[in-house]
Amino acid sequence: MQQQQYKIILCDYINPKSDSKCQFIQNAAVVLRRKSSNKYVVDSVGKRETVLKKMAGKKSKEVIDRRTMIMLPAFLDLHFHWVQDEVSLMPKNVLMTWLNRYTWPYERKFEKAAFARKAAKLFAQKLLAVGTMGGGCYASIHQASVNWAMKYFVGDFFIGNVLMTVNSPSYITQTAQAAKKLVAGMLKKYKGRYVVTPRFAITTDPATMKDVAAQARHYSAFIQTHISENYQEIEYTKHLYQNQKGFSKAYDSYAKIYDHCNILTPKTILAHAIHVDEEELRLLKKRRVSIAHCPTSNAPIEQKGLGSGVMDFSSLDRLKIPWGLASxxxxGPYLSMFDVMRSFLVQNMQKKEATAIKALYRATLANAKILRIDKKTGNLERGKQANFILIKYPSKSRPQKAEQLLKNILLVKESRRKNFMNIVCESYYQGLNLFSSKQ
Ligand SMILES: [Zn+2]
Structure with a gap:
């Protein structure tokens, strides 16, 4: 069916621009323009009456009335493991135990391509249902877990196979040779959409890290891994590397270990970075890496997180280290970025700079910048892809300011709402409605 030239959505409109700026228009009309066959970009936005008057003469248009709803840009999730969906609510006492007992046995299942395919199809629907349309994604060591995710996920996803050559159970360990070959083949196939993903310093040997870092550089691809999530992991890492050939006592920090393996680059995304000292931060700054901050995952065990601690975003801001939010x-227990934003606010209540506007910016445009896709997505500026969600007002009140409205959404319902997995009413990708909730 031939689509109309224009779509006009009547709704309230929220458009994050920076840590402190967010455009909010009540009674708005958002005009989408067809750019090619079925793909729409944002054309203009304004007060409903004005826009409708201006568009009155256009014949090829569809008006979509969502006057009780709020439009927000689609989310970008800077760090998640799509192959861990099933274990997200399993008991988490300590990271290594949770990995050994639940996560790794589950990831093993993705060696079967048919299993990976079915799971990817299902997970693609879940992503749309929470309004996430891009991000940095970890698959398992198996090729099929990347191939099917690349095929089914809707949006700008950068995906890589975790590399595990040492200190992991034999059923989920590759030889160094196999890991390097896998990366070479996948980079050739997917170019910059493939992310070189040493799982972390514990499970990827240094020679392999050096090799794949060089491959990433060759393709100008992203590198993603974890750093300094908890003390036990840090101590184990330092202990392992102190006995490695080529690592003297001078490599006495997690960041220095990665640096020695050429992992720290301007296209590197490090998850967590909770327990990093000033010297490490300065090294990360020097190498221009970005940080994926995962508050729901770091949250206390009673909140279904791993109890790792609170990341100090103020230190990153002080040094101007780019960072974004991630599930x-x-x-992390929840796929919805609304949960991640709420957790960020709750964990940083005492900091006045931890605003809801900042949380939204860090879940959208900041991540687009880190992923270098901000020219086409990340918020609802004119000319960008029409990637957005629609949600209902949380209550009868109609705040005039974006900060208050976002706070009402994220915090006021905290006692009534267990999580935000069902908050999204509709998801649109490039102007096409790909998800509608049944509620
Ligand atoms: Zn992770």
Whole structure:
């Protein structure tokens, strides 16, 4: 069916621009323009009456009335493991135990291509249902877990196979040779959409890290891994590397270990970075890496997180280290970025700069910048892809300011709402409605 030239959505409109700026228009009309066959971009936005008057003469248009709803840009999730969806709510006492007992046995199942395919199809629907349309994604060591995710996920996803050559159970360990070959083949196939993903310093040997870092550089691809999530992991890492050939006592920090393996680059995304000292921060700054902050995953065990601690975003801001929010499914319990934003606010209540506007910016445009896709997505500026969600007002009140409205959404319902997995009413990708809730 031939689509109309224009779509006009009548709704309230929220458009994050920076840590402190967010455009909010009540009684708005958002005009989408067809750019090619079925793909729409944002054309203009304004007060409903004005826009409708201006568009009155256009014949090829569809008006979509969502006057009780709020439009927000689609989310970008900077760090998540799509192959851990099933274990996200399993008991998490300590990271290594959770990995050994639940996560790794589950990831093993993705060696079967048919299993991976079915799971990817299902997970693609879940992503749309929470309004996430891009991000940095970890698959398992198996090729099929990347191939099917690349095929089914809707949006700008950068995906890589975790590399595990040492210190992991034999059923989920590759030889160094196999890991390097896998990366070479996948980079050739997917170019910059493939992310070189040493799982973390514990499970990827240094020679392999060096090799794949060089491959990433060759393709100008992203590198993603974890750093300094908890003390036990840090101590184990330092202990392992102190006995490695080529690592003297001078490599006495997690960041220095990665640096020695050429992992720290301007296209590197490190998850967590909770327990990093000033010297490490300065090294991360020097190498221009970005940080994926995962508050729901780091949250206390009673909140279904791993109890790792609170990341100090103020230190990153002080040094101007780019960072964005991430769900870290399945270390994080919830796929919805609304849960991640709420957790960020709750954990940083005492900091006045931890605003709801900042949380929204860090779940959208900031991540688009880190992923270098901000020219086409990340918020609802004119000319960008029409990637957005629609949600209902949380209550009868109609705040005039974006900060208050976002706070009402994220915090006021905290006692009534267990999580935000069902908050999205509709998801649109490039102007096409790909998800509608049944509620
Ligand atoms: Zn992770």
């Amino acid at each position: 870290d499914i399945g270390g």
